[in-house]
Amino acid sequence: MDFWLHVVNMIGLFIMLGVSLNLLLGYGGLVSMAQAAFFGVGAYAAALSARDLGLPFPLTLVVAIVVTTLLAGVVTFPALRVRGEYLILLTLAFQMVIYGLMLSWVDLTAGRTGISGIPRPRLFGKTLVTPAEFLPLIAAGALVTFAIAYRIGESPLGRVLKAMRDDETATLAIGKSVLRYKVLVFCVSGGLAGVAAGLFAHYQAFINPFSFNLDRSIFLVALVVLGGTGNLLGTVAGAILFVGLPEVLRFLQARQDIVDAIRNLVFGLLLVLFMRFRPEGLVPEHARGRRRQGVGQPAPALSGPGILPSAGPAHDGAGPALVAQGLRKSFGGIKAADELSLALPRGKVTALVGPNGAGKTTVFNLLTGFLAAEAGTVALQGEDITRLAPWRTVRLGLARSFQDVRLFERMTVLDNVLVALPQQPGERLGPLFFAPRRTAEAERRNRDQALGSLAFVGLVDRAGEIASSLAFGEQKLVALARLIATGADVLLLDEPSSGVDLQWVRRILDLIRQLAAAGKTVCIVEHNLEVVTAVADHAYFMEAGRIIAEGRPEELMADPRLADIYFGKARR
Amino acid sequence: MLALAAQLATNGLISGSLYALLGVSWGLIFATTKIFHFAHALTLTVAVYAAVLAVGQWGLGLPAGFFLAALVGCLFGVATERVVYRPLRRVNATSLNIFLASLGLLIAGESAVLIVFGPQARDLPGFPISGIALGPVAFTTVEGLWLVGSWALLLLLIAWLWWTRYGRAIRAVASNRELAQCVGIDPEHVSLLVFGIGSALVGLGGMLLALRDTVSPTIGVQPVLTAFIAVFLGGIGSIPGAVLGGLVLGLAENMGGLLLPGHWQGVIAFVVLFSVLVFRPSGLLGVRTR
Numbered sequence: 001m002d003f004w005l006h007v008v009n010m011i012g013l014f015i016m017l018g019v020s021l022n023l024l025l026g027y028g029g030l031v032s033m034a035q036a037a038f039f040g041v042g043a044y045a046a047a048l049s050a051r052d053l054g055l056p057f058p059l060t061l062v063v064a065i066v067v068t069t070l071l072a073g074v075v076t077f078p079a080l081r082v083r084g085e086y087l088i089l090l091t092l093a094f095q096m097v098i099y100g101l102m103l104s105w106v107d108l109t110a111g112r113t114g115i116s117g118i119p120r121p122r123l124f125g126k127t128l129v130t131p132a133e134f135l136p137l138i139a140a141g142a143l144v145t146f147a148i149a150y151r152i153g154e155s156p157l158g159r160v161l162k163a164m165r166d167d168e169t170a171t172l173a174i175g176k177s178v179l180r181y182k183v184l185v186f187c188v189s190g191g192l193a194g195v196a197a198g199l200f201a202h203y204q205a206f207i208n209p210f211s212f213n214l215d216r217s218i219f220l221v222a223l224v225v226l227g228g229t230g231n232l233l234g235t236v237a238g239a240i241l242f243v244g245l246p247e248v249l250r251f252l253q254a255r256q257d258i259v260d261a262i263r264n265l266v267f268g269l270l271l272v273l274f275m276r277f278r279p280e281g282l283v284p285e286h287a288r289g290r291r292r293q294g295v296g297q298p299a300p301a302l303s304g305p306g307i308l309p310s311a312g313p314a315h316d317g318a319g320p321a322l323v324a325q326g327l328r329k330s331f332g333g334i335k336a337a338d339e340l341s342l343a344l345p346r347g348k349v350t351a352l353v354g355p356n357g358a359g360k361t362t363v364f365n366l367l368t369g370f371l372a373a374e375a376g377t378v379a380l381q382g383e384d385i386t387r388l389a390p391w392r393t394v395r396l397g398l399a400r401s402f403q404d405v406r407l408f409e410r411m412t413v414l415d416n417v418l419v420a421l422p423q424q425p426g427e428r429l430g431p432l433f434f435a436p437r438r439t440a441e442a443e444r445r446n447r448d449q450a451l452g453s454l455a456f457v458g459l460v461d462r463a464g465e466i467a468s469s470l471a472f473g474e475q476k477l478v479a480l481a482r483l484i485a486t487g488a489d490v491l492l493l494d495e496p497s498s499g500v501d502l503q504w505v506r507r508i509l510d511l512i513r514q515l516a517a518a519g520k521t522v523c524i525v526e527h528n529l530e531v532v533t534a535v536a537d538h539a540y541f542m543e544a545g546r547i548i549a550e551g552r553p554e555e556l557m558a559d560p561r562l563a564d565i566y567f568g569k570a571r572r
Numbered sequence: 573m574l575a576l577a578a579q580l581a582t583n584g585l586i587s588g589s590l591y592a593l594l595g596v597s598w599g600l601i602f603a604t605t606k607i608f609h610f611a612h613a614l615t616l617t618v619a620v621y622a623a624v625l626a627v628g629q630w631g632l633g634l635p636a637g638f639f640l641a642a643l644v645g646c647l648f649g650v651a652t653e654r655v656v657y658r659p660l661r662r663v664n665a666t667s668l669n670i671f672l673a674s675l676g677l678l679i680a681g682e683s684a685v686l687i688v689f690g691p692q693a694r695d696l697p698g699f700p701i702s703g704i705a706l707g708p709v710a711f712t713t714v715e716g717l718w719l720v721g722s723w724a725l726l727l728l729l730i731a732w733l734w735w736t737r738y739g740r741a742i743r744a745v746a747s748n749r750e751l752a753q754c755v756g757i758d759p760e761h762v763s764l765l766v767f768g769i770g771s772a773l774v775g776l777g778g779m780l781l782a783l784r785d786t787v788s789p790t791i792g793v794q795p796v797l798t799a800f801i802a803v804f805l806g807g808i809g810s811i812p813g814a815v816l817g818g819l820v821l822g823l824a825e826n827m828g829g830l831l832l833p834g835h836w837q838g839v840i841a842f843v844v845l846f847s848v849l850v851f852r853p854s855g856l857l858g859v860r861t862r
Contacts, residue, residue: 031668078850084667085608086853089804093845096797100839214793218675225672257691265683271676275669276659 005131007247009203012135012142013196014243018223018235019149020192025221026229026285027153028185029165030079034091035220037098038190040212042068042197044102044109047118047207057121057202064198065191072190076183083168095217102209114208121202134203141199145192150232151433152188156426156443159411159419161185162230166408173368173402174420174486175394176427184429222271228281230410237282242267285410286466319382321346321490321521322398327366327376329545336362338545340376344490349512349522351532351553354542355566360525361403363542364492368400369393380490395422399488403495403525405479409468413459413478416467418450420485453481457511473504480511490521497531509535529557529566541565575708580826582709588822589722590780594795595802595814596726597773601649603746603809604766607657608671612774612799613792614681615652619645619775620782620791621685624696634698641775649771650764652677658760678793686789693786696779714783721780725773726815733811742766746809774799801845807855816856820844 021035042064050060075094082090102109109115120127121137128134152158160181163171168178201207227238246263274281320343329337336359344350352360365371367378369390377386380398388396408416424446425431426439454460457477462470467478476496483491496512497505505528512535516522526532532539533553541549541556543565549556556562598612623641626632632640656677660670702713733739744752745762753759774796781795802821806813821841828840836843848855 078846082849082853085671086804086849088608088671089800090846090849092797092800093842093849096842097839097846100842101836104836104838218679221672222676222679258687261683261686263683264679265687266680268676268678268680268683272656272673272680275665275673275676276663279665279669 002131003247005135007244009131009134009138011239011243012138013200013203014220014223014239015142015236016145016196016199017193017220018227018239019146019232020189020196021220022224022227022229022232022235023149023153023161023192024185024189025224026231027158027161027165028182028189029161030182030185031088031221032091032189033088033214033217033221034075034095034098035189035193036212036214036216037095038068038072038193039197039200039216040102040207040209041071041098042194043201043207043212044115045194046198046201047115048108050119050202051115051117057119057123060121060202061195061198064201065194068194068197069187069191072186073183075190076186079186080179080182092214095214099209099213102212109209112208114206116206118201118205118207120205128202138199138203141195145195146232146236148188148433149192152429153230153232155432155439156419156424156446157181157184157428157432159415160427162411162415163408163419165230166410167406169370170402170406170408172370172390173394173400173406174482175391175399175422175488176419177389177391188429219267222267226267226270226274226281228283228285228287230285231281231283231287233287234281234283241282286412319346320344321381322367322523323379324363324367325377325379327363327378328374329362329366329371330374335359335545337366337373337376340542340545340547342540342547342550344521344523345538346521347516347519348537349516349524349535351536351539352523352525352542353527353529353532353539353553353556353566355568358542359545360542361494362545364400364494364525367393367492368398394486394488397487397489398492399483399486399490400492401479401483401494401496403498405472405475407467407475407478407482409466411467412463413465413467413470414447414450414454414463416478417453417481417485418446420482421446421449422487450481450485453485454478456484456514457481458507473500476500476504476508477511480508484515489519491515491523493522493524495525495527497526497528505531529553533557577827577830579709580830581823582711583715584823584826585819586711586715586719586822587825588819589726590718590777590818591798591802591821592815592818593722593725593773593780594777594799595806595818596729596811597770597777598796598799599803599806599808599811599814600729600742600773601766601770602803603811604742605653605657605763606667608667608674609652610671610674610796611652611656611677611681612649612770613796614678615645615648615771616774616778616792616795617682617685617789618648619771620696620778620787621689623775623779624694624782624787628694628697634696637696637698638776638779641779642772643775645775645778646768646772649767649774652771653763653767658763682789682792689789691789693788695786696782699783712784717783718780721776725776729769729773730811738765798841801841804845804855805848807857810855810857813855813857820856 017035017039021032024030024032045067046060046064049055049063055063079087079090103111120129123137128137160176164178164181171178223238223242224235226242228234246259249259249262322344325341327337327340340363352363354360362371366373369388373386377384379385380396383396385393385396385398408419425435425442431439451460451463454463457480459474459477459481462474467475470478497508509531512522524536536553539550539553539556540547541562549559549562598609601607601609619641622644623637626640627634627637656673657670660673700713703710704713704716733743741757742762742765744757745759749759777795798821802817803814805820806815806817821844824844825840832840
């Protein structure tokens with residue numbers, strides 16, 4: 001009996017570890033090959049503080065959590081700069097360093113011998129020793145860990161994490177500090193692994209480095225991936241199947257190493273096959289019944305410009321909304337922006353036209369802080385924003401879209417828009433856990449707001465669908481709704497009509513006009529000259545990083561010199 | 573002190589040369605196919621096991637053993653590309669998913685080797701081991717072979733990459749897959765080619781290791797981790813970079829003992845990797861990207 005209870009306890013511990021990793025990997029899109037290292041550091045922290053410092057049980061658990069959280073915070077800083085393979089390797093290096101130190105820093109860890117005699121915890125006047133006595137404690141730990149992770153994952157905060165996973169650049173462009181969320185999710189993930197670590201140390205009463213090696217980290221990644229990333233229930237299923245089932249093997253085969261080998265063989269093959277045939281895992285992120293959002297809800301009252309959200313007070317002042325002066329930027333020998341100045345008049349549509357490679361998109365990148373200018377200034381509503389990070393310029397009311405749309409592909413249409421709304425209390429841990437009612441109310445309001453944006457572009461009936469399943473033209477409209485949801489007053493649209501059918505072009509142009517009529521300041525980069533003449537009040541003509549003409553679009557189109565530059569002219 | 577430093581530097585160069593070979597064997601595949609081929613470790617294990625069995629049990633000569641290791645490695649690598657990676661590319665798997673499949677293959681393969689051949693360590697017999705003294709420094713005949721063998725293979729590979737049609741095709745795909753396709757190079761063929769060559773090289777590298785260390789089912793992981801470090805230290809996509817990375821790593825591991833407290837010794841390699849990723853992610857000779 002004790003054996004089976006032990007198996008249940010191990011499943012509980014792996015649920016905690018798996019859930020902590022899923023938050024990082026499945027929600028945040030950050031691969032960590034070092035989860036076992038965090039687990040190990042937490043376990044050593046609990047073991048040493050209990051045995052050598054004589055701290056009582058719940059306190060040692062706190063020590064484990066604090067240590068792993070802080071350590072995760074420290075590791076985050078190098079990890080902030082890297083992605084993909086680099087992050088895999090960085091966390092792998094971290095795992096190996098920690099494991100190596102556990103083995104060789106004998107004074108602290110006793111090396112291979114490990115630490116024994118970890119005091120048994122006393123709770124409610126009872127000393128916990130057997131698996132049966134530990135079961136309630138571990139079950140409670142697993143439940144709390146799961147609840148915390150679930151609360152985070154399925155909240156506005158989790159939505160930002162998923163956005164970051166799907167497209168970091170676009171996440172910056174809707175005004176979310178990717179840096180902040182990365183640090184946050186690493187720390188939370190580390191802390192949750194610390195819960196498992198503290199319980200594990202006391203449960204085993206003995207730890208050595210071999211529980212925290214690279215194989216364990218790999219096993220955890222595989223467990224989360226096979227269970228299903230971005231869905232915590234998948235991790236629970238994965239833990240039960242892949243930790244629990246192999247134990248049955250022990251009755252058929254006595255030798256421990258062969259049992260482990262068979263388990264790993266099956267496990268490895270499953271991983272290969274799943275990647276080929278079912279990469280979303282056992283329980284997919286958008287499993288049936290989870291895609292109910294927005295569907296069948298009554299659309300809120302939609303009329304007039306009132307449905308357009310706005311960040312902060314409206315700026316009614318005179319003068320242009322955005323002014324750029326003397327911007328300079330070069331890539332190697334190419335001057336992408338050369339003493340470039342422009343102004344966007346309030347409530348008007350301005351167009352930036354010019355041949356391919358003139359530097360139009362670079363201008364957008366310079367204005368919004370995605371690129372740092374070598375010289376020059378940008379002022380928004382009279383305030384200098386030249387050196388601000390992209391997400392800050394969005395908060396101040398200047399947002400941009402992308403030529404290649406950049407939707408958050410694995411999220412629903414509604415979530416794509418919802419995530420862009422500013423200042424959501426549910427994006428912060430404090431209100432999320434300590435002011436649930438305020439969070440819920442804000443979420444209801446935001447939902448109506450987002451549906452309003454979707455209604456504005458005419459896609460409210462697609463709210464529940466996965467963004468990547470939409471046609472390209474519809475995706476452009478979702479991107480527009482997302483841009484509007486940021487509440488920014490100055491909107492920069494990079495080729496809003498490129499690559500879409502004529503019917504969509506008309507619709508998009510109509511929406512741009514409505515935005516301007518509602519008081520938004522709009523600037524478009526556009527190739528289609530018909531589009532420019534149809535919507536723009538004013539146009540700048542760019543060539544080789546400079547603005548060489550400005551005026552009413554019709555005037556510019558009529559200038560034969562510009563037409564030559566635009567369409568190219570055989571030089572004689 | 574000076575004699576000690578000279579000896580440590582020699583040791584560093586010797587192991588560094590082998591690291592360079594391992595690094596290049598993996599870096600060639602990674603630079604060309606962009607696959608984070610963790611199962612390279614399995615290729616090494618399989619190749620070395622085949623050779624150890626042939627030499628130890630069937631009495632094959634050691635040179636034939638080396639040849640067999642290269643051949644088995646090559647075939648195993650090519651099979652991995654064809655059976656595992658290509659179907660994944662066909663369904664547009666993300667690079668993370670391909671990496672995970674590679675990880676799965678490694679876990680499964682190591683376990684299969686363990687189930688079939690058992691966990692016990694084996695030896696590669698037949699190499700005469702003795703000491704060689706050169707002025708103030710000394711090393712064994714095995715280490716001498718590491719130095720000579722690694723450099724011979726490295727120079728051969730570099731010459732081949734630079735001066736032959738196939739070599740140029742590989743470098744073309746590595747620098748720009750789409751553009752290479754436009755000038756008539758089939759990237760699928762090139763993928764097979766680099767998997768074949770890289771895997772043959774790691775088989776040979778594994779044999780060099782097996783001359784000194786015992787062989788067990790998990791023999792492949794540590795050398796391949798070393799290869800990752802050499803490649804990222806030198807800079808992805810640069811073959812000379814991987815060579816330099818391997819040498820620097822070998823020297824750092826051996827010379828680091830002069831500066832660092834004892835318990836850091838075993839983790840120097842990963843501390844080096846960690847520092848490079850933090851301070852110079854493009855590597856020593858890598859191309860800086862925006």
